[in-house]
Amino acid sequence: MKRTRHTVEQIIRKLKTSKQLIAQGKTVIEVCRLIEVTQPTYHRWRQQNGGMQAEVARRLTQLEKENARLKKLLAEAELENAIDVAPGNWSRVNESPHPARLGRGLHHETHPPHTRADHPQAQNR
Template structure:
């Protein structure tokens, strides 16, 4: 895949499982990374983020991360309005 291609959580977990199988067969990490089509750095990052997760857990985690980011944006957008209303209510306008 081209550089910078995003993988879905299911694909990442699948590739990590494939890597585990190959490592159990005695292959070295650089060989396994080449086989699954990612860099060693990506492999280690994925392993840290997704190791031990099942497919449905990974999907849910991504959904929650998206929802969290959306809520943070909404809160950031509401803060200036809240400050203006607070100032107006105190009579300092």
């Protein structure tokens, strides 16, 4: 059989057709052949979408999409909030310098750079 993806509406329509065919006395094997799906697929569909109507399935799909969109927005907002709160946020240093950072960067002007021989541990060797 050709592998295809079915929409929820197509699945519900095929399940409705299969229910009618089984009521007419067809076996599950015959029904699966007529609706062009495998038996495991048929049984999975029945388990997942058994009594659902097409309109309800369509609404469920819309709600799932909206839920995914809202989760994405929430994650982005939390990320923005985490960035604003993170220590060492360099994007905000220029806007309002933190008092502890005001003197930094001037150390090299008052003290010459250390060489390896000047290092305190190097003297012990």
